[in-house]
Amino acid sequence: MKRWIWIIISVLVIGFVGYQYYNSKTSSTEATTQVRTATVQKGKLEVKISGSGAVEPVTSEDIKATEDNNEIDEVLVAAGDKVTAGEELVTFTDDSDPITAPVDGTITSVSVKAGERVTSGFAVAHLTNYTDLQTVVQVDELDIPKVKVGQTASLTISAYPDTTYTGKVTAVADEGSSESGSSTFDVTIHIDNPANLKVGMSSEASILTDSKDQALYVPVDAVHTSNNEKYVIVTSGNTSTSEQKTVKTGIANDEYVEITEGVSEGETVQLPELSSSSSSQSQGFMMRGMDGGGGMPPSGGGSQGQGQSSGRSGNE
Structure with a gap:
């Protein structure tokens, strides 16, 4: 008697699983829009x-000498100094025009010292404006x-x-x-x-x-x-x-x-x-x-609603 009960239960389980598999394969071809x-x-x-x-x-530029063979009298700035446009940076022993800052900024490097001679076009310092x-x-x-x-x-x-x-x-x-x-x-x-x-x-x-x-x-x-x-x-x-x-x-x-x-x-x-x-x-x-989490699917099933997308400009 017990054997027949187990046979019946097995048939039912196999039938249920087969039904679900068939149903899933059939519905996979159905697409909703x-x-x-x-x-x-x-x-x-x-x-x-x-x-x-x-x-x-x-502004990030070299500050260059404009005269040839001038001897530097004094270097008035060092790397890290903030300067304003027109401020004197280098003076010469012959009282020729000093080299001045072209714009406001920070001196990032100095490549000359007092007593040296410079030629026209030589970069005596570099200036960067970080503001x-x-x-x-x-x-x-x-x-x-x-x-x-x-x-x-x-x-x-x-x-x-x-x-x-x-x-x-x-x-x-x-x-x-x-x-x-x-x-x-x-x-x-x-x-x-x-x-x-x-x-x-x-x-x-x-x-x-x-x-x-x-x-x-x-x-x-x-x-x-x-x-x-x-x-x-x-x-x-x-x-x-x-x-x-x-x-x-x-x-x-x-x-x-x-x-x-x-x-x-x-x-x-x-x-x-x-x-x-x-x-x-x-x-x-x-x-x-x-897996025992639920049995048959709920009746009625879910339905797809209508989605609506309303346009907006980027900054609204």
Whole structure:
């Protein structure tokens, strides 16, 4: 009698496991689609170009003698001294014009001493201004045509991740450097208030190349192209009805694109669908049934809701 009971139990277990396995294999081929939409927004849209680099002094230069064979009478500074523009640094025994500081800064090295003779062009000292700083960042060749002198930039310094610095583009290199088949160009950004910054610190710059107030915009993947025409799919109600509308676009960044014609603020546009397999859910139920964690899957099952993504400009 006991033997028959064990046989029946074994058959039931094998049948249950087989059913779950078959069910999981069947449901793995069933994919559900998730309808994604976004609302046409109105606000400020900004286009920014990024680049990375390091903090540098605006002024770091050798101070050179301008006369030949002059004998030095006195060296008035030492390495580490702070000087102001016009301050005397070196005097001569023949009372010729002394060598003076061209700008404010710090003397970082001195290479002469009293009694020595110098010739024109010889570097007697080096001066660096540590309070007037800039950063030189590398910008990709595809983005460099958008970068112009005078554009503003926000800066993040690795040493101070919670502080945002500001600056302005002062120079754009005419010649780039190539590596791994692509080129980058140096862009120099003067830092407005470089408090606490030190030469050599790494930096990340975000250069504002275009901006528009009261722009209509949608996520970039809402816009499709066919036969050289751009269009969006406008939905209404519960997305049961839709209409294809031809649009014209304006400025764009990595996330959003301006719509200059074709849609109105508040309209709902459809985004590309995302497919998700239900096999992982079914397999999870099967495993719980086998390890004693749950038995049969709950009735009714879960349902996929509609996801909605609303566009926002980068600084809203």
